[in-house]
Amino acid sequence: MSFWIRRLASIALAVGGCFLIDWFAKENLKDFIVRLVVLAALYITLAVSLNLINGITGQFSIGHAAFYQVGAYAAGLATVTFYKSQPLGLALWIPLMMLVGGVTASVAGLVVGLPSLRLRGDYLAIVTLGFGEIIRIVTQNLKVVGAASGMAVEPKMSTPMIWLAWLLAITSIAVCRNLLQTAHGLGFLAVREDEIASSAMGVNVTRTKVAAFVLGSAFAGMAGGFLAHYEGFLIPTMFTMDVSFIILTMVVLGGSGSVTGSVIAAILLSTLPEFLRDIQQISMAGLVAAAISIIAGVVAVRYVSQHVHTPSTRRIAYPGAIIGSIILTVVLSKVLAFIPTLANASTDGSRIRLVIFAVTLVVLMLVRPQGLLGHREFGWGSLRRSEA
Amino acid sequence: MGLAEEVRGLSQAVLTLDKATIRFGGLFAVRDVSFSIQSGDLFGLIGPNGAGKTTCFNLITGVYKPTAGVVKFGDTVLNGQAPNRICEMGIARTFQNIRLFSSMSALENVVVAGSLRQKSSFISALSYLPSAIKETGEIRARALELLKVMDLEDIADVRSCDLPYGKQRRLEIARAMATDPTLLLLDEPAAGMNPQESEQLMRTVRRIRDEFGKTVLLIEHDMKFVMNLCERIVVLDHGVEIASGGPAEIRNNPKVIEAYLGEAV
Numbered sequence: 001m002s003f004w005i006r007r008l009a010s011i012a013l014a015v016g017g018c019f020l021i022d023w024f025a026k027e028n029l030k031d032f033i034v035r036l037v038v039l040a041a042l043y044i045t046l047a048v049s050l051n052l053i054n055g056i057t058g059q060f061s062i063g064h065a066a067f068y069q070v071g072a073y074a075a076g077l078a079t080v081t082f083y084k085s086q087p088l089g090l091a092l093w094i095p096l097m098m099l100v101g102g103v104t105a106s107v108a109g110l111v112v113g114l115p116s117l118r119l120r121g122d123y124l125a126i127v128t129l130g131f132g133e134i135i136r137i138v139t140q141n142l143k144v145v146g147a148a149s150g151m152a153v154e155p156k157m158s159t160p161m162i163w164l165a166w167l168l169a170i171t172s173i174a175v176c177r178n179l180l181q182t183a184h185g186l187g188f189l190a191v192r193e194d195e196i197a198s199s200a201m202g203v204n205v206t207r208t209k210v211a212a213f214v215l216g217s218a219f220a221g222m223a224g225g226f227l228a229h230y231e232g233f234l235i236p237t238m239f240t241m242d243v244s245f246i247i248l249t250m251v252v253l254g255g256s257g258s259v260t261g262s263v264i265a266a267i268l269l270s271t272l273p274e275f276l277r278d279i280q281q282i283s284m285a286g287l288v289a290a291a292i293s294i295i296a297g298v299v300a301v302r303y304v305s306q307h308v309h310t311p312s313t314r315r316i317a318y319p320g321a322i323i324g325s326i327i328l329t330v331v332l333s334k335v336l337a338f339i340p341t342l343a344n345a346s347t348d349g350s351r352i353r354l355v356i357f358a359v360t361l362v363v364l365m366l367v368r369p370q371g372l373l374g375h376r377e378f379g380w381g382s383l384r385r386s387e388a
Numbered sequence: 389m390g391l392a393e394e395v396r397g398l399s400q401a402v403l404t405l406d407k408a409t410i411r412f413g414g415l416f417a418v419r420d421v422s423f424s425i426q427s428g429d430l431f432g433l434i435g436p437n438g439a440g441k442t443t444c445f446n447l448i449t450g451v452y453k454p455t456a457g458v459v460k461f462g463d464t465v466l467n468g469q470a471p472n473r474i475c476e477m478g479i480a481r482t483f484q485n486i487r488l489f490s491s492m493s494a495l496e497n498v499v500v501a502g503s504l505r506q507k508s509s510f511i512s513a514l515s516y517l518p519s520a521i522k523e524t525g526e527i528r529a530r531a532l533e534l535l536k537v538m539d540l541e542d543i544a545d546v547r548s549c550d551l552p553y554g555k556q557r558r559l560e561i562a563r564a565m566a567t568d569p570t571l572l573l574l575d576e577p578a579a580g581m582n583p584q585e586s587e588q589l590m591r592t593v594r595r596i597r598d599e600f601g602k603t604v605l606l607i608e609h610d611m612k613f614v615m616n617l618c619e620r621i622v623v624l625d626h627g628v629e630i631a632s633g634g635p636a637e638i639r640n641n642p643k644v645i646e647a648y649l650g651e652a653v
Contacts, residue, residue, distance in 0.1 A: 003518050174516075175514050175515075178513060178514055178515065178516035179513060179514055181516065181521075181524070182508075182513040182516070182520045182521070182523075182524045183499055183500070183502070183503035183506055183513075183520075183523065183524045183527050183528075184503065184506075184508075184510055184513035184514075184520070185513065186492070186496055186499050186500045186503065187500055187503060189489065189492055189496070189500075190489045190492070190500040193488075193489035193490060193491060193492060194487050194488075194489055194490075196451065196471075196487060197483065197487035197488070197489065198489070198500065199470070199471040199472045199475075200449055200451075200471050200472075200475060200480070200481055200483075200487075201472075201475060201480070201500055201501040201504065201563060201564075201566075201567060202472050202475035202476050202480075202501065202504035202505075202567050203472060203500065203504075204472050205472065206470075211510065215514075
């Protein structure tokens, strides 16, 4: 009995939290930031669901945008076709359409999951990549969904249903977390570690892989269903390969297999390039100083991780490098300011934001190839202990 | 004849290979091998390198499908069954080149195998229902118990790839035991162990048979280990069965000596 009370309380807390985010964002934030809050939730869903396929089950899939797109188009098409002839209000209709998107995408996931039974690693990657392109090109030529000129999804949500996006994100996190807490989930990890051994231990490898694909694509499809009604307009160029790559980057950056890592990386990568837009007047001296310090920091971390074996030094390597580079940046920028050409020139965040984005990724992969959290999880104990 | 042997004599064969053959192109890796293992046997499969012992294991556990012949588990024909189905029926194995789930802890390794016959559904796991939580707890407790049997309880939370070799081997046995098999296949369990460790392993394997009532089929290179432990032995050479019988018979069989030491000049 106490279990159900706790369960209901935690669900109520999650839903309440979602509405709190919704209320807070609408009251206090600018429209463009509200958009980021919504996109962050969608990207969390996408990253967490790809992490289930990629990080937890070890099936290297890089066509996640395709499932996102299938969900979006299925939901959009259903709304355009059926909304007018049914009695439901928009607030009920949209969650329903998200389910439609999820189910359609999971069928697509099943179709892609089946070849995954025979393919491994890079070969599977190529198949999923190809699948993603096929979906995009097909919609680009399909008259029913507006082909290359896109499709208007009428009606779209009148105000952004931020709570719904976050509820979806939290649900996807909860499902993955639940899975990893039970014996079923360890079977998924076992498939990642060694297929032959796991089948010899009675794990149904076929079913596990297909389940991962179906479940992962279902969440991506639901995110797509939300997107369709949030944007009110769908066009194939919204789902190009770079979307797939950004989602993959989130998974790898957060640490393959780590749910919390995916969440952190998704928030970071979906918002960082947009926030950089706002920074005005970056002085060239500071920029050059920062570049030099970052290189120095990376070199220092790499040196320590490869050549220094005293634990005390290794432990302070990351904080030391970060603090060191910050100090170096400040000092160098003052020094470089004496050079007139650097002192007088400046640039805007909007111009170099993608450069900063790219540099961040390169630096992170150099200093933490295993991702932000590695295989670890943040905050949950019990069955899966943290691994050093 | 003691009672135990009498029971064993009456009991039906656990595993039967009848002219099992597997061919890779023109090469017969295993050819016309026939033997049967009775319930409660400690059965040895030996032979020089490349004799086809591990291939035999792969044949039994469904990694390979026999080209000809029949592999039977009790009355069920195993030919063409998936490895996980065969494991479910009650055959578990260890691997010659250790195949642990390396980034998972020792306990998790055993839990994976222990969840073979779990009843709670996938949906109940995803929604973290009490049934799934409870069953996971039970599986976990059983896994800890098995680790204790294999003397590994102190390293339950250590990542399996960080374990020393001997412990990895024992962990593989614990993992195989967790599937609650009728027949346990051990592929060179004593490889890389020092004399003390292999002595201890011998006691453990015997205990697995006597206390847990498992039938054991093992491949081993360490002759002392096999001769001391196994009650019946089959010798393979170049994929063909060249001898079978008790340890004493095998030790004095000229064909076996020839296979191991080369032809007499």
